[in-house]
Amino acid sequence: MPSPADFATALAAMTDWRQDFHRHPELGFEEHRTAARVAALLRGWGIQVTEGLAGTGVVGTIQGRMQGRLGNRAIALRADMDALAMTEATGLPYASQAPCRMHACGHDGHTAMLLGAAEWLAAHRDRFAGTVHLVFQPAEESLGGARVMAEEGLFERFPVDAIYGLHNLPGLPLGTIAVPKGPVLASSDTWEVTFTGIGTHGAKPHLGRDATLAAAAFILGLQAIAAREVDPLGTAVVSVGHMAAGDAASPNVIPHSVFLRGTARALEEPVRTHLETRIAEIAQAVALQHRVQAAPRYIRRLGPTVNHAAQAAVMVAAATGTALAVRDDHPPITAGEDFSEFLARIPGAYAWLGTGEPAHPEGFHHNVHFDFPDAALPHGAAFWCSLVERELA
Ligand SMILES: [Zn+2]
Ligand SMILES: [Zn+2]
CATH class of the missing domain: 3.40.630.10 (Zn peptidases)
Known part of the structure; x- marks a missing residue:
């Protein structure tokens, strides 16, 4: 040799x-x-x-x-x-x-x-x-x-x-x-969600439907997947890499939509599929809770x-x-x-x-x-x- x-x-x-x-x-x-x-x-x-x-x-x-x-x-x-x-x-x-x-x-x-x-x-x-x-x-x-x-x-x-x-x-x-x-x-996939509500005056939230609150609930909900749904001895990562909403010059405006983009990782195909399913379900669930619309998208890039x-x-x-x-x-x-x-x-x-x-x-x-x-x-x-x-x- x-x-x-x-x-x-x-x-x-x-x-x-x-x-x-x-x-x-x-x-x-x-x-x-x-x-x-x-x-x-x-x-x-x-x-x-x-x-x-x-x-x-x-x-x-x-x-x-x-x-x-x-x-x-x-x-x-x-x-x-x-x-x-x-x-x-x-x-x-x-x-x-x-x-x-x-x-x-x-x-x-x-x-x-x-x-x-x-x-x-x-x-x-x-x-x-x-x-x-x-x-x-x-x-x-x-x-x-x-x-x-x-x-x-x-x-x-x-x-x-x-x-x-x-x-x-x-x-x-x-x-x-x-x-x-x-x-x-790990697998390396990209997910995106747009929450669309009704924009309104920052002083009169009851006249709109706040997509930012739905986005906040969504981000917290995401972490329950790895913490509570995947075997603790398994591996799952969901991270938010990008958020966009409103305008920095308009702190008194509740934006009508929020866009989030992030990555999802898993070492096994069933866990990867679970992430794909649950990210979409959590987006729809918080959208229902907050009376806004959710448009989730999961892009399968690389398998494990x-x-x-x-x-x-x-x-x-x-x-x-x-x-x-x-x-x-x-x-x-x-x-x-x-x-x-x-x-x-x-x-x-x-x-x-x-x-x-x-x-x-x-x-x-x-x-x-x-x-x-x-x-x-x-x-x-x-x-x-x-x-x-x-x-x-
Ligand atoms: Zn390399
Ligand atoms: Zn590299």
Whole structure:
């Protein structure tokens, strides 16, 4: 099995790619420069390249030929390429040169690690039998690039037995791979409610129907779902992220409507469906109570990311084979991941790559001080190659 030490010489190149991507971050579906560089590097190693899936997606295909056998199994390894609309504050020499664009989730590192693995696999085709599809995915952050890739025929054009994902995790010790059993990440849905009453003079509430009071009751009622309706050992989060009503210049006007928007998270599909049902019911109930109208809407964005047991076991074995520390008991996280779109279609699993304590005390995901530590690149690349050798032996 390849180990991180086998990537000691590749570290300089991977660091160069990673810092180049970091310097030139691109938002979802706009990863033109990143995708072009990925495609050019893959071609340079003799890897078959398909561009343009979901716009900026790139798939590199490597055929193994162990002892002359081509093998008939195929797997996919996925890296996301997109950045966030944030202004970097790291002050690093390779800090973002684009205004309000930043690699604050480490997808620059994911892309560089998979490139490191690609170069190694292309040079060691004799060590596996079967096909590896390297999936460089656009738009993981909020825009659902995985779904677009799948809908544009990713798995029809590149049939695979399993797909694997890897994401950096600050706080998890450097050199550790954590493979959760079952749920890894939560569903991430958006809900909206408009309460419409009758606007009136702030001094004469009895002449109107106050939508703000209904909104207040609704917000309090929402929290009863997680507190009283979902198993305390289960997970449900409902948060209000936006409220809009009236005008700051008109404190003496009771507004005729209130608009609320928020997020709902769950680790299991039945809990997710319960949230969907109950948010609407509570909106209608408080509307009745306050004699206003409620128009709730629930937008299903991402399902929970849930590891398949067999593929999670493969990831644990691959990490063990590379002499990385392994944890198979990592608790789920209530953030969302569009890797769930892949796992809803084919078997697979998702693991965390430990990147240690962040260099900056605030340097966690989606913070302006975040930076992917290059020391983790050989761990990720070795892990990917070990996974290929294990799956396609
Ligand atoms: Zn992110
Ligand atoms: Zn991310």
